[in-house]
Amino acid sequence: MSSTNVGRITIHDVAAAASVSIATASKALNDTGRMSVETRARIRRVAQELGFRPNALARSLLSKRSFTVGLLTNDTYGRFTLPVMAGISEGLIDHGVSVFLCAIEDNPDLAKLHVDAMLDKQVDGIIATGRRIDKPLPVDLSHLPIPIVYALMTGPADAVALVPDDRQGARDAVNHLFDKGRRRLVHVTGPASFKVVEERTHAFRDALATAGMTPSEAQILTGAWSEQWGREAVEKLWSQENPPDGIFCGNDQIARGVIDALREKDVGVPNDVSVVGFDNWEIVAEQTRPPLTTVDMNLKELGRQAGRALVRLVNGEIVEPGVSKLPCTLVIRGS
Amino acid sequence: MSSTNVGRITIHDVAAAASVSIATASKALNDTGRMSVETRARIRRVAQELGFRPNALARSLLSKRSFTVGLLTNDTYGRFTLPVMAGISEGLIDHGVSVFLCAIEDNPDLAKLHVDAMLDKQVDGIIATGRRIDKPLPVDLSHLPIPIVYALMTGPADAVALVPDDRQGARDAVNHLFDKGRRRLVHVTGPASFKVVEERTHAFRDALATAGMTPSEAQILTGAWSEQWGREAVEKLWSQENPPDGIFCGNDQIARGVIDALREKDVGVPNDVSVVGFDNWEIVAEQTRPPLTTVDMNLKELGRQAGRALVRLVNGEIVEPGVSKLPCTLVIRGS
């Protein structure tokens, strides 16, 4: 008979109501031990009627498993990480695992505060994610006593990390332009300092070479991740002779700028020029005129897999360390 | 001497290392009880050296406080809720409170799963938030044994809810147009079924009436929350005689469509027509040409306050029930 506990039904209440000991009640509810089928059924029925729900804290204290993981992110804007987060949450709740959200900006102190709070709360593992694949979080997670998975981000060499396969995505984009009969291709992308820019650019060159062309540096324009840069790039390209007939953009915002600028120049998309973006950021890609053909990184699925990988690590199963690249999908719209 | 526990330092280890009982160790670390200053200092030093961190689960089991709250959201896209979430997380970590992220889509079963998981994990309270202020989550939270706060959403009449002050925001927007000397105003907004549309429209009418004008229904155009609708609305307005010189849009996407359409018509913004949006969704508002003047709902602050309100409720303090409206801010850019 729980004396101090106001309201909440405990296993004591169930045991009392079923006139058995708490040990028996526990066994009945967990399908362990041996007892008559009737007793088991009766205890379960009583528990059900009372609306008994076991206290996960007490359980965790004993089992050393909290069925809780932490999600560290420095992406307040959430454009990339939100789908990842949703995927993680979805993929884990089925395993009874809950996710602590830790928004740490780029503040090392805040990060430490969150990590300590999570460790105190005995999380089983941590997923690290962030705005940029090539920029680490402002906190070192490599010596923690629990497993870590990096999602949309790479960690130390021997860590488990999941990222989109940028090269494959970019290759698909370029091949799509080839399929459309485009031969004079350019790549308009973001700042060269970004890892993803390097990857996508590499794949662009590669695809051209594979098609028997000799890619020139003039075909690669780096700038900001903005619509404005997309518009400027078009100005530049159309002020030269022999403008391109296919443009592969480093993200959807650049692509939007490109498409807007082309329309203002009365260059037809997709009649005269085909444009492909990257990110499949629906709010942008569906609102361009025409709607944008672009590469989807399948971030929700990435999140789901990150969650699953973490659960496997927590269970002591072996997960191949290193960076796993998850396939991207080309979403074909009207551009 | 923790025998089964691998690695983690417990209070037993600290007590042993300091040659005191665990009770004394506990008191020293929590600054309770009486003991010599030296003993206290010594125990603390030992704990520090050992890197002792108390197990929050064990603590919660006893104190009935988990310093954990749940955050329920049906907004996977996160445009509105992500800043709210970040604010909540920020506002709570200072109190040592962690946040469980529960992405429930619009799925009642998933919602129930999450709510049950949170209750099992003994969350101290729940914050409910979502895509739409006037659409409840697919789960009833009103009979839970823990406090609930609704953020960016209204719950039952006697619940604590925080929402932006849409009317004040809209009023500020209209008054800004008046200040710019605009007198022929229209309001282009989203579907009439949305509560926010009703509120903003109401404020629009009100502000006109206050300025001595008689608002007509022709000045209010409802449609979709899209750029395309913004463009269509301009077509409509400019096909009639006497087009407006000031347009207050129900959100930033509509405003973007309006501005694009006006530019394509060679109508100058802000020279001939002033445009004001709503949301201050930076990715849209900063990329329009010219950059968009718009209403910011201060969602991060709303999240922070929601977190604080929940903590007060958990502490048993009185929080005035009902819907609190938090002020919006007009962000003046170039339109």
Place this chain on the structure above:
DNA sequence: GTGAAAGCGCTAACAC
């Protein structure tokens, strides 16, 4: 088959 007892890591009466 069922139950008594010990213990997860910690705090709080109450002794001494």
Place this chain on the structure above:
DNA sequence: GTGTTAGCGCTTTCAC
């Protein structure tokens, strides 16, 4: 001043 004891809600030997 410090330690002993009980107990938060639960699981798990090990007796009976």
